[in-house]
Amino acid sequence: MRTKGGDFIWFDGQFVKWEEATVPVTTHALHYGTSVFEGIRAYPSKNNLHIFRLREHMERLRRSASIYSIRVDYTASELEDAAIALLKKNGIKESCYIRPMAFVGQHGIDLNVTTRSPTHAVILVFPFAKYFREEGINACISTWRRINDSSTPPMAKAAGNYLNSILATQECNRNGYHESVMLDLYGNVSEAPGENIFVVRDNKIYTPHVGCSALDGITRDTAIIIARSLGYDVIERPISRTELYMANEIFLTGTAAEITAIVNLDGRAVGNGKEGNITNQVRVTYSKIVSAEITKYSGWLTPVW
Structure with a gap:
């Protein structure tokens, strides 16, 4: 992230200030890419903010993690609730991008990642408008x-x-x-x-x-x-x-x-x-x-x- 998003990040079930959501440099995902993620959008309507296909994204996050035996300690429903709560915590009512991640933490330097390896789950959110030009x-x-x-x-x-x-x-x-x-x-x-x-x-x-x-x-x-x-x-x-x-x-x-x-x-x-x-x-x-x-x-x- 080049700039700060919301004031809070959801980190392993807790709301953490953006600046305090850090990990050690020895984090396995930093060394070996043992991380899975999703990209989700939320859009404003006349009277609300709606997250688009939230359930499908959270289910795919868990499926991606399972391929690499990256344990996710939260159900899809729990992750959905966390995303909604995070948007409310940050007071976001504009078009935004939601990024859930699951990654391997202090596993050591070996490559034998298993469902017993320490993992973390994170959700962050930031304002987001157009990615490409509408005209093509x-x-x-x-x-x-x-x-x-x-x-x-x-x-x-x-x-x-x-x-x-x-x-x-x-x-x-x-x-x-x-x-x-x-x-x-x-x-x-x-x-x-x-x-x-x-x-x-x-x-x-x-x-x-x-x-x-x-x-x-x-x-x-x-x-x-x-x-x-x-x-x-x-x-x-x-x-x-x-x-x-x-x-x-x-x-x-x-x-x-x-x-x-x-x-x-x-x-x-x-x-x-x-x-x-x-x-x-x-x-x-x-x-x-x-x-x-x-x-x-x-x-x-x-x-x-």
Whole structure:
């Protein structure tokens, strides 16, 4: 964090002042990346603040932790309650980002992490608005391949996985792009460094299935449900690099990115070089859902106040 978020952080069941939420330099997660996390958004409505798909995020945090035998001493429900209480403690009523984490503490320097290893759970929150430009972004195909399930589980939202994403992001930024698109080990489209990807061709929507080293994203799932409710076919399958250049539209999905169009890829305009109609429909519907304007999906929203 470059700047301070809320005044308090939830740390192992207690509210701790932001400046006092510290760990020893010998913390195992600092040395070996033994940490899992989530990114969750909360949005203001006319009379409340709603956390989007809170239960699904907390359940995925626990699943990610289980892959690495990182013990989480709190149920999904307890973590949900902690997140709500933290927002209230900090008096937050604006658009914000919630970051829960579970990590290995004073385990020692060996790598044999087990469910008996000491662990910690943390939730922090900070104000957050737009991550990317609403009008769309420029992207490039990264030369760095996405991690593969044969070496590191891509479906676990583990901190160490994002070293791979950092390399791809550094590369695209050096070359003047906003974001990159990563291919999997076999050369098929996987995802962006922090987002899932969708391709629109001939009024059909395609997205890589999770077997292409893609994270099983919660915003990805949301976009699929929205698109199908709008009457579009959504097909999960391998997507070749060339299909990106032939796409009518391309968009990314993620907690931070929400729904963001890629309007230029590798210096080539995607479609007419502007956000496409289908992307716009999905994005606008998503915005209405998270701000509690569409009651059909109210089950995805957890009120804070």
